[in-house]
Amino acid sequence: MFDVIIVGAGPAGMTAAIYARRASKSVLVLEAKSYGGQIINTPDIENYPVEAHISGFDFATKLYEQAKGLGAEFKFEKAVGLRDENGVKTVVTTKNEYEAKTVILATGSENRKLGVEGEDALVGRGISYCATCDGAFFRKKTVAVVGGGNTALEDALYLADLAEKVYLIHRRDTFRGEDATVQKLAARENVEFVYNSTVTALHAEKRLNAIDVTNKDGSVRTIEVKGLFVAVGRIPENQNFASLVELDPAGYAVAGEDCRTKTPGVFVAGDNRTKNVRQLVTAAADGAVAATAAIAAIADF
């Protein structure tokens, strides 16, 4: 039995691993894909204390080496379930089951999809969820961004520098994102706002050629685009643990700054927790808080 099983090897999970190992607890980190989490998509991190510039890849790799160097065990298996039997926690993966005294859920979140027919088949053939990752493929081409938050606005601004034209499609007539960014976009000649509209169909022949956009008034407009950047939010990856952890309507695990859930010995850290600020530094902070609470719970086990 492990002292702590951490589900998710992003900044929150790997920071928790460091704290638990420094307290000499046995640690298993389970990760479905690769260590690092979504930060590996960020080319340049400029807001983490001490390092003025570091790539997401380098940040993740250094953090992984630090956790591994302290003796944390990593297994690349997706956790699909969690049980609590008289305090003993069992994490079920696609391959095995592992027992632990405590569990820290640091699963993060994934991109929310549009839910339009044909979307999955066109990912990488015109549809993208990351403008800074894939924008370079659309130099001097026409693209659309869907969404109304800061990510959508910043994606549109980033793409406006590369693409011939950028349509920004939003289902309301005002944006949730910062007004300063909206003003910057309004000043760009190659950005067109498409308000009160949703993407309702994708037209493709091998790759995306055009989209249908339906207005609230019922009118449909077909827009020719080579790229469609989807920025309609993220979905926390808590569904597999809902029996032991309370989820809010958006799917976030309900826990305060102490990272405690309704189940003793089960903690939640990072972006999948209910919180106001989802940043690298707050994910790391959650990792430290959750690990410290887990260490205390192990003493009472």
Next chain:
Amino acid sequence: MSVIEVTSANFKSEVLESDKPVLVDFNAAWCGPCRMLKPMLDEVAAERDDVKVVSINIDDEDELAEDFDVSAIPCLVLVKNGKEANRSVGLIPKDEILSFIEG
């Protein structure tokens, strides 16, 4: 074998005319998930004699990326007898790379 760097100059001989299935990795230096994928592809290349693993840098070889309709990386394409047999976009774990090769 190790991973072979492919450009437009050797694409035909290394990929289209290969007698073994070819696992093509479209990538770029600035792409974090591509860098995560790289060591796993190195392992696959070293462990598997029945598959050739090649790397194409999309910044240097934008025409090859265009020919394959690649618009997001990392992008893995399995080429068998000169034809695309499978495709995967995004970072995947090594297990999935191995099952992807079978596809």
